[in-house]
Amino acid sequence: MSDINEIATRIKDFIEREFPQPGAELTLSTNLLEEWFIDSLGIVNTTLFLESAFGIDVRRADINAANFRSIETLARYVAERLGGHG
Numbered sequence: 001m002s003d004i005n006e007i008a009t010r011i012k013d014f015i016e017r018e019f020p021q022p023g024a025e026l027t028l029s030t031n032l033l034e035e036w037f038i039d040s041l042g043i044v045n046t047t048l049f050l051e052s053a054f055g056i057d058v059r060r061a062d063i064n065a066a067n068f069r070s071i072e073t074l075a076r077y078v079a080e081r082l083g084g085h086g
Helices: 004-018 040-054 071-082
Strands: none
Touching: 004 040, 004 071, 040 071
16 A cells, blocks of 8 residues: 555544644644644654554654654655655
8 A cells, every 4th residue: 555645644534533633724734743733752653653554664763854744744754665765
């Protein structure tokens, strides 16, 4: 399963369920760290979700603001890992 839209939908569903922000709209480009306020524990939980849901190993070096900025960047990262790139 490497369709980036399906990956993004699964990540969005997870974030809305785990980190609800009543009254706020989560889009694929919402800044998760600045606008959705996912903290360090949230990043850990998101990392665990990505590993279990998509069967990837998230490398420590990949846990950074560039990859975790938005659903879009997370989906792109997952797709790359599934494709064996990087």
